[in-house]
Amino acid sequence: MTAQLGNIALWIAFAVALYGAAAAVIGHRRHRSTLLESAYSAVLVHCAVVTVALLCLEYALITSDFSIQYVAFNSSLKYPIWYKIAGLWGALEGSLLLWAWMQAVLAAQVVIMYRRKHRDFIPYVSAVLMGISAFFVSVLLVPANPFAQHFPVPADGRGLNPLLEDTSMLVHPLLLYSGYVGFTVPYAFAMAALITGRLKEEWLFITRRWAVTAWMFLTCGIIYGGWWSYHVLGWGGYWAWDPVENASFMPWLAGTAYIHSVMTQEKRGMLKVWNLTLITLTFALVIFGTFLTRSGILNSVHAFTRGAVGYFFLAFLAVILLSTVSLLSLRADQLKTQGSVDSFLSRESAFLFNNLLLVTFCFTVFLGTIFPLLAEAVRGVKVSVGAPYFNYVAGPIGLGLLFLMGVGSVIPWRGGSWASLRRNLLGPGLAGVAAGCAAFLLGFRGPWVLTTYALAVFVMGVAVQEYYRGIRARRRTAGEGPVQALAQLFIRNRRRYGGFIVHVGFALVAIGIVSSSAFKVEQEGMLKKGEMLQAGKYQVRFDRLTSGEGPTHVKVHGIFTIFNESHEAGEMRPGLRFYPRSNDPIAEVDYWLGLQEDLYVILSSFDRQGAWAVVKVLVNPMVSWIWIGGAIMALGTLIAMLPTRLLSATGAGEKP
Amino acid sequence: MKKVLLPLAVIPLLVLLAYGFWTDPTAVPSPLIEKSAPPFALTLFDGDSFRLAELRGKVVVVNFWASWCFPACYEEAPVLEGAWREYKDRDVVVVGVNVQDTEKAAREFMDRFKFTFPNGPDPGGKISIDYGVYGVPETFVLDKEGRIAYKHVGAARGDVLMGQIEGLLHRVPPAVEKKGDHERGA
Numbered sequence: 001m002t003a004q005l006g007n008i009a010l011w012i013a014f015a016v017a018l019y020g021a022a023a024a025v026i027g028h029r030r031h032r033s034t035l036l037e038s039a040y041s042a043v044l045v046h047c048a049v050v051t052v053a054l055l056c057l058e059y060a061l062i063t064s065d066f067s068i069q070y071v072a073f074n075s076s077l078k079y080p081i082w083y084k085i086a087g088l089w090g091a092l093e094g095s096l097l098l099w100a101w102m103q104a105v106l107a108a109q110v111v112i113m114y115r116r117k118h119r120d121f122i123p124y125v126s127a128v129l130m131g132i133s134a135f136f137v138s139v140l141l142v143p144a145n146p147f148a149q150h151f152p153v154p155a156d157g158r159g160l161n162p163l164l165e166d167t168s169m170l171v172h173p174l175l176l177y178s179g180y181v182g183f184t185v186p187y188a189f190a191m192a193a194l195i196t197g198r199l200k201e202e203w204l205f206i207t208r209r210w211a212v213t214a215w216m217f218l219t220c221g222i223i224y225g226g227w228w229s230y231h232v233l234g235w236g237g238y239w240a241w242d243p244v245e246n247a248s249f250m251p252w253l254a255g256t257a258y259i260h261s262v263m264t265q266e267k268r269g270m271l272k273v274w275n276l277t278l279i280t281l282t283f284a285l286v287i288f289g290t291f292l293t294r295s296g297i298l299n300s301v302h303a304f305t306r307g308a309v310g311y312f313f314l315a316f317l318a319v320i321l322l323s324t325v326s327l328l329s330l331r332a333d334q335l336k337t338q339g340s341v342d343s344f345l346s347r348e349s350a351f352l353f354n355n356l357l358l359v360t361f362c363f364t365v366f367l368g369t370i371f372p373l374l375a376e377a378v379r380g381v382k383v384s385v386g387a388p389y390f391n392y393v394a395g396p397i398g399l400g401l402l403f404l405m406g407v408g409s410v411i412p413w414r415g416g417s418w419a420s421l422r423r424n425l426l427g428p429g430l431a432g433v434a435a436g437c438a439a440f441l442l443g444f445r446g447p448w449v450l451t452t453y454a455l456a457v458f459v460m461g462v463a464v465q466e467y468y469r470g471i472r473a474r475r476r477t478a479g480e481g482p483v484q485a486l487a488q489l490f491i492r493n494r495r496r497y498g499g500f501i502v503h504v505g506f507a508l509v510a511i512g513i514v515s516s517s518a519f520k521v522e523q524e525g526m527l528k529k530g531e532m533l534q535a536g537k538y539q540v541r542f543d544r545l546t547s548g549e550g551p552t553h554v555k556v557h558g559i560f561t562i563f564n565e566s567h568e569a570g571e572m573r574p575g576l577r578f579y580p581r582s583n584d585p586i587a588e589v590d591y592w593l594g595l596q597e598d599l600y601v602i603l604s605s606f607d608r609q610g611a612w613a614v615v616k617v618l619v620n621p622m623v624s625w626i627w628i629g630g631a632i633m634a635l636g637t638l639i640a641m642l643p644t645r646l647l648s649a650t651g652a653g654e655k656p
Numbered sequence: 657m658k659k660v661l662l663p664l665a666v667i668p669l670l671v672l673l674a675y676g677f678w679t680d681p682t683a684v685p686s687p688l689i690e691k692s693a694p695p696f697a698l699t700l701f702d703g704d705s706f707r708l709a710e711l712r713g714k715v716v717v718v719n720f721w722a723s724w725c726f727p728a729c730y731e732e733a734p735v736l737e738g739a740w741r742e743y744k745d746r747d748v749v750v751v752g753v754n755v756q757d758t759e760k761a762a763r764e765f766m767d768r769f770k771f772t773f774p775n776g777p778d779p780g781g782k783i784s785i786d787y788g789v790y791g792v793p794e795t796f797v798l799d800k801e802g803r804i805a806y807k808h809v810g811a812a813r814g815d816v817l818m819g820q821i822e823g824l825l826h827r828v829p830p831a832v833e834k835k836g837d838h839e840r841g842a
Binding site: 376 | 662663665666669670672673674675676677679724756757758759777779780781
């Protein structure tokens with residue numbers, strides 16, 4: 001019953017989306033306002049019926065209706081309610097339904113917000129959004145139907161992939177999907193701008209906040225994914241350049257380039273084609289990433305199924321690329337740049353270099369990701385591209401970005417003099433050099449590490465200096481107190497001052513990544529009872545094994561006593577979980593987090609009589625800085641995009 | 657002209673991606689094929705000892721399994737026992753290497769499938785590491801000279817296994833590794 005209702009809802013949603021897309025375009029072209037209004041209603045109806053479909057699947061999950069195959073394969077009677085709910089995005093079909101739903105909600109939101117305000121854009125925007133929605137619903141109807149029936153009905157479901165049984169499961173996918181879906185709004189507006197030929201900065205202003213919001217979700221999603229990988233997967237790292245990670249990182253890079261380069265168009269009327277290209281690239285990379293991770297054409301640590309879903313996504317990618325590139329080349333004449341870079345030493349040239357680096361980075365990751373495919377197609381050999389390749393290119397590019405981050409944000413538009421540049425960069429530059437020297441004296445070695453520390457401190461120095469100058473200026477001119485002045489800075493130029501916070505967060509992430517990669521200590525050994533393993537300043541003693549049962553699995557824990565420089569510091573219990581339906585045991589790592597370093601212990605294997613255990617001990621320096629930096633980046637983005645009204649209500653009242 | 661040609665630039669990429677559908681990224685040939693099999697000794701669950709080195713001149717099927725590996729190990733268990741019963745009098749030995757398991761669970765598994773072929777644990781996973789076992793089950797077929805002729809990832813299939821054994825008994829050149837369904841329906 002639930003399944004039928006869900007399927008009917010999906011079919012209606014598909015038909016309504018197609019109708020909405022067509023009616024919007026025809027209604028607009030022929031000036032038929034009733035038709036146009038019906039198109040907008042179709043967007044809302046589409047949202048409503050997809051919601052019905054979503055609720056059907058959630059109902060089936062919560063009530064454990066195992067007659068639906070998706071529920072039988074991805075849920076279990078043993079689960080607490082929140083894992084049942086999260087089963088929605090535990091596997092392909094459900095997560096695509098969630099995606100389609102988010103897409104539908106977004107389209108409805110856009111239509112409600114803008115249909116009166118932007119009458120020229122919205123018909124095409126809703127047509128594009130409905131086109132995207134129709135695509136997702138079509139995938140749900142044919143190759144990945146979440147409502148497929150299952151006979152005979154099993155007594156209990158198989159449960160989620162054991163790796164997903166973690167609270168991060170409740171957060172990470174939602175963040176990532178919000179990011180992916182969010183970028184469709186600027187993309188749809190860009191398409192509308194190309195179709196209507198209204199190529200001035202209007203579409204950029206409308207979608208600015210959407211793009212930044214989407215970027216924030218994507219950033220949080222990626223960093224949260226790193227945290228998940230770190231504390232659940234049990235290999236001691238947070239990023240492995242796996243295709244599925246790259247799939248989220250590539251749109252992030254393109255999106256980051258986009259949110260920076262739009263400022264150049266807003267201020268100087270430059271880079272029009274470039275911005276349209278970047279937003280298309282971002283959206284196309286989202287679809288490309290989904291194609292990669294769902295088609296099974298590449299090998300990945302993540303288990304993917306091969307199936308018709310891949311054909312659908314490839315066809316959709318083809319439609320996006322062909323249509324956008326055609327539109328761009330048709331409108332090429334109208335996309336002539338108005339301004340030009342006046343000076344090498346200008347904000348716009350800094351943004352150009354920033355874009356260059358980000359897009360190069362993106363292309364490098366892209367190449368590394370699809371290289372195995374290329375090699376097999378051209379030379380017929382199997383190759384794999386590993387982390388060393390990516391790390392090799394990520395290092396210099398990352399440092400270049402840090403450098404530009406500091407310099408770019410203090411050079412004025414159109415160009416500044418060397419004198420002003422010196423005035424703006426002297427303080428932060430000295431702070432950076434001092435930090436590098438201090439790190440050297442403290443015993444840190446390695447050119448990469450020291451350069452990163454210096455540049456990161458330089459970026460933070462720039463931020464502190466700009467805040468200080470801003471506050472000082474306001475105190476002088478408006479006579480405000482420091483707190484009030486700070487609030488006013490946010491109110492009057494929240495993008496700039498929020499942006500500085502994001503940069504500081506990024507600098508912290510960079511420090512965390514570089515330190516944890518450079519100074520990681522890793523030891524592995526087979527310990528008999530009472531034996532010790534030394535890792536850095538820690539000693540780990542194997543005491544005994546215990547076993548227990550979780551709701552869905554059997555687990556064995558090793559009990560280890562930890563000594564910190566020969567002082568007893570506590571007990572750690574890493575374990576292995578054995579799931580009845582899984583081919584490999586899953587590590588349950590134990591870790592102590594710290595600002596300075598994390599101690600991370602993995603039980604690799606053990607003797608069934610409890611006489612010995614193989615244990616891997618990692619000392620990971622400053623990994624926490626990545627999570628803290630990520631949180632600060634999110635905070636900065638929030639400040640940059642909060643409506644001014646809200647800020648003035650919380651901060652000091654606006655002065656006349 | 658340019659307006660037509662520009663969009664065509666994306667086509668090579670799309671073709672490359674479409675090509676991906678014809679490839680199998682997991683079918684990486686094992687470097688061990690045609691190499692001599694790493695020697696090992698087992699203390700069997702019934703107390704006897706087993707030495708691979710003593711089996712020159714016989715075709716040997718080495719299977720890595722665990723009782724917690726469901727469903728693949730459960731699917732292949734009857735196949736392995738069947739192959740043992742069918743071929744044990746024809747110079748073929750099937751041996752099971754039990755990986756990362758508890759003795760109790762392993763014995764229950766063997767009772768359940770009425771195993772009569774030699775089986776023993778691999779303490780510390782040494783044998784699995786020598787054979788480059790990525791996950792259970794994996795099955796290796798060794799020729800009479802002690803070389804690895806074939807490797808199968810995932811549940812062993814009767815027809816494939818029999819084909820390999822027959823081939824080696826009659827000295828037909830060996831085939832390369834094939835990827836089986838390691839994780840069914842995942």
